[in-house]
Amino acid sequence: MTSSPESGSASSERALERYSATVGILGDGVAVIDADGVVRSLNPAGERLLQVSASALVGRKLLDTPWKIVNDDGSKRPRETHPALVALRTGEQQMDERVGLARPNGDIVWIAVTAVPLEDDTSDEPIGVVVSFRDVSRRRATEVALQESQRELDLIFNATNDFIVLIAVSYGPDGAPEFVYEAVNRAYCEMISCAIDNLVGHTFEEALPPERAAAARAMLTHLIESGASSTESVSAVDLPRGRIVIEVSVRIVERRDGRPSQILSIGRDVTRQAESEAQLRASEEQFRAMASSMADGVVITDLDDHALYVNGRVTQITGYWREELIGTVIADKVLTPEGRAAVARHTDSRRSGESNRYTVEMIRKDGVHRWLEIGGAPLRDETGAIVGTVGTMTDVTDRRSADEMREQMVSVVSHELRTPLTALGASLKLLQREVPDGDERASRLLGMAIRNSDRMLGLVNDLLDLERLESSASMLKFTNFKVADLIEQAIDLLTPLAAERQVRLIAEDTTSVVRADRERVSQVLLNLIANAIKFSPDSGPVRIGAQPCAERVEIFVRDEGRGIPEDRLPTLFRRFAQVHEDDALRKKGAGLGLAISRAIVEQHGGRIWAENAPNGGSVFRFTLPAGTP
Numbered sequence: 001m002t003s004s005p006e007s008g009s010a011s012s013e014r015a016l017e018r019y020s021a022t023v024g025i026l027g028d029g030v031a032v033i034d035a036d037g038v039v040r041s042l043n044p045a046g047e048r049l050l051q052v053s054a055s056a057l058v059g060r061k062l063l064d065t066p067w068k069i070v071n072d073d074g075s076k077r078p079r080e081t082h083p084a085l086v087a088l089r090t091g092e093q094q095m096d097e098r099v100g101l102a103r104p105n106g107d108i109v110w111i112a113v114t115a116v117p118l119e120d121d122t123s124d125e126p127i128g129v130v131v132s133f134r135d136v137s138r139r140r141a142t143e144v145a146l147q148e149s150q151r152e153l154d155l156i157f158n159a160t161n162d163f164i165v166l167i168a169v170s171y172g173p174d175g176a177p178e179f180v181y182e183a184v185n186r187a188y189c190e191m192i193s194c195a196i197d198n199l200v201g202h203t204f205e206e207a208l209p210p211e212r213a214a215a216a217r218a219m220l221t222h223l224i225e226s227g228a229s230s231t232e233s234v235s236a237v238d239l240p241r242g243r244i245v246i247e248v249s250v251r252i253v254e255r256r257d258g259r260p261s262q263i264l265s266i267g268r269d270v271t272r273q274a275e276s277e278a279q280l281r282a283s284e285e286q287f288r289a290m291a292s293s294m295a296d297g298v299v300i301t302d303l304d305d306h307a308l309y310v311n312g313r314v315t316q317i318t319g320y321w322r323e324e325l326i327g328t329v330i331a332d333k334v335l336t337p338e339g340r341a342a343v344a345r346h347t348d349s350r351r352s353g354e355s356n357r358y359t360v361e362m363i364r365k366d367g368v369h370r371w372l373e374i375g376g377a378p379l380r381d382e383t384g385a386i387v388g389t390v391g392t393m394t395d396v397t398d399r400r401s402a403d404e405m406r407e408q409m410v411s412v413v414s415h416e417l418r419t420p421l422t423a424l425g426a427s428l429k430l431l432q433r434e435v436p437d438g439d440e441r442a443s444r445l446l447g448m449a450i451r452n453s454d455r456m457l458g459l460v461n462d463l464l465d466l467e468r469l470e471s472s473a474s475m476l477k478f479t480n481f482k483v484a485d486l487i488e489q490a491i492d493l494l495t496p497l498a499a500e501r502q503v504r505l506i507a508e509d510t511t512s513v514v515r516a517d518r519e520r521v522s523q524v525l526l527n528l529i530a531n532a533i534k535f536s537p538d539s540g541p542v543r544i545g546a547q548p549c550a551e552r553v554e555i556f557v558r559d560e561g562r563g564i565p566e567d568r569l570p571t572l573f574r575r576f577a578q579v580h581e582d583d584a585l586r587k588k589g590a591g592l593g594l595a596i597s598r599a600i601v602e603q604h605g606g607r608i609w610a611e612n613a614p615n616g617g618s619v620f621r622f623t624l625p626a627g628t629p
Contacts, residue, residue, distance in 0.1 A: 029111075032118075033084050034128040037061045049111070049135055051103050070100035070108065072140075084131045087115035091126050098136060110140040163188035165265040166253075167220070177224055179204050179217060182262070191269065193240045212237075223250060224260055234270065245274040297393040300379065303351070305329045308388065317372070317395050319365035336361045336369075343374070350376050350389055359396060371397045421460060425453040476517040476603060480627035483512045483546040483555060490525045491544070494533065503536045505529070508545030512553040515627035520600045524608075527593040528557040528620045535561035535618075552606065552623040560617035564610060572610055573598040597622070 029046030033039055038061050042054040050057075050067070057065060062084060069077045079085070083094035094115040100108045111133040117126035157164060166183040181199045189196050194207065204213040223231050230251040237246055248267035252260045288311075291298045297314035301307055310325050318325070318334050325333070331343045339360030346356045355377040362372045373396045379388040432446045484507070491505045498505050514521070525544070532542040536559045546555045564572065573594045601608040601622045608622035 028132045028134045030133075031057075031084075031131045032128060033062055033088070033131060035088065035126060037063060037085060037088065039065070040128065046133070049109070049133065050101070051105070068102040070102065072098055072100070074100070083113045083115040084129050087117050087129045088126055091117050093117065098140070109135060110137040112136045158186040160185065161187055162266055162268045163191050167263045167265065169220075169224075169260050169263060171259065177221060177260075179220055179263075181207060191239065191244075191246075220250070220263060223252070223263070234274075244269050244271045246270065295394075299330060299391045299393065300388060301330075301391065302388045303386070305331065305347070305389070314393065317364075317370070317393060318362070319368075334362050334364070335372075336363060339372075346376065350378055351386060353378050353386065359400075370395055371400045421453060421457045425450065425457060428453055476520060478515055479518060480513055480515050480629070481518050482629075483514055483553060484510050486518065486522060486525060487544050487546075490522060490529055493526065494529050497530065498533050498542070501533060501536065502539045503533050504539070504541045505533075506541050506543045508543055510546040512546040512548055513627040513629050514553045514555075514624040516604050516624045517600075520603075521624065524597040524600050524622065525555070525557070527597045528622075531593065532557050532559035532561070532618075532620070535559060537561065548626065549623060551626055553626050554621055554623050556619055556621045558613060558617065558619045560613075560615075563612045563616060564618050566612075569610060573608065 029049040030043045031039055031046055032041045038059065039057045042050075042057055044054075047054055052066070062082060063079050069079065069082060071077045077099060083097045083099070086092075087094050094113065096112050096114055098110060098112050100110050102108050113131060113133045115129050115131045118128040118130060120127045164183075164185045165181065165188055168180045168182040170178045170180070172178060180201065180203050184196060184199050189199065192208075199207050204216050207213075208216065219231075219233075230249065232247075232249045234245065234247045236243055246267050247270045248265060250263060250265045252262070253264045254260070254262035291309075291311040294311060294313060297317050298309070298311040299307055299314060300309040306327055307325050307330050310322055310330075312322075314325065314330075315322055318330070320333065331340050335343065339362065342358055342360050346358060350356060355375070357373065357375040359371060359373050362370050364370060373394045374391060375393075376389050376391040378386045379390050381387045428446060428450045432443070432450065435442045435446060487507045487510075491507060495505065529542060529544060536542055540560045543558045544556070546553055548554075598608050601624070604624050606623040606625070608620070610618055610620045613619050
């Protein structure tokens, strides 16, 4: 222990020396400072804490020491406010006051300082002060971290959309619980349209309408009486802003004397979720009702083709019970090897997002062979990802038999009707050559017979062609070709017909490529352009073009004719349909061209339709699969 030279009265000196000798053995840092503010002693614990030797301080005034002091908030603190100097000036103890002390190396150590004035019987003024101090840096760091954590907690507490309520529980003489709001967050206040000051510190009865207060009290009382530690519920609540559905979790967070003393309630407004779930349930019920009443079988599968749902019609078609089909790959259970191979060929395209339809042979549970038409489309979730398949199955055995009979009929008609008509037309043309010159009556009658014979033969050919298309007997030869080339070819073929009416055929620029049967598509385009020429005014234009449309190409033929009555648009592509009643006579058409065009387009998986143009005339459009250049 190092002491300064004598100063002051002898008794004061002896008192200071006694204190200095005593503090040397203490664990806290202790310094003795005389009435002049001079450091008289510093114990070893103080040397270690301050990282300075006693000899460097003893004999120096506290105001002249090398360190700086800062306040708890980090601001600079005047030296004269050091607790030791305050105790000297006022004669009052300074207890456990925290200050920051900047060491010579720049580090700041936080110390808790207690300064106790020393008194002597010979003087009314303090003869010095004993200063004890200890390192509280770790405690301060903990407090700062705790404060920061509390700020973050408060931010989360009030920023969350979930409502949070902390309820204090006390008990009356009769043991009945009393509930008081201890803390509530912003979301709860907004939900019940009540200010926080009107809730915190108040009972349910003071803060809430009677009915809601009674309901809240009943729920928490039941939780306490049940002995449970938590409960969850979903219920509808009537609030000033209307009825909402809330999901609430209530949990006991603290017990005292074996009884709950704090209850935490966390909840959220799930009105929209409840409405969505109700709509989903209604949608599912509608789907099941619709699916169960459908004439076709409906199957929903996962990505591995395991059945998740089948309607009643599937069980009737296959002969298996629903329980025998759910969870299985139905194709493996009911299809022939050739049928399973057909399904496998279409699986990859379906998983890539394409829809498909095809016919396969099935073996029922009872061993009977039947024919199925299967359709499949990808099933997507809310993100658009493919998660399975929605499929349909239709028993087409009877239809297939009818198609076979129709094909036989087509063959018979082709031979028994078309052949005589061809021979009749040829004979009439030979006979016309033998008519004597000047016999105008015979020449006129034979010309009429030849025209009617040709017209009848054309009608038979159209009917046979339509039958083949609708019965799928006509095989398509798919190739990639430019639509512009097809349009140019059609214009070349129909230019003579257009010249008779002085109609201008205009090809609009297009770079589109389709994958289709070129001859069949040419037949469609020729039908549409020929119709447009027939119904266009003299010298009117007919525009032909194409434009891309998603994964397809839309081809159009636009005229400036009289347009189409709105009531005729839905039936325009049926057999023998005419725009006007007298068109068959005046325009010399049987009404099969558009029906044939529709059959060809639909065989390509496309669509054909007509509409009236805004500025007059009509537009015929059809779509085909897009090809690669």
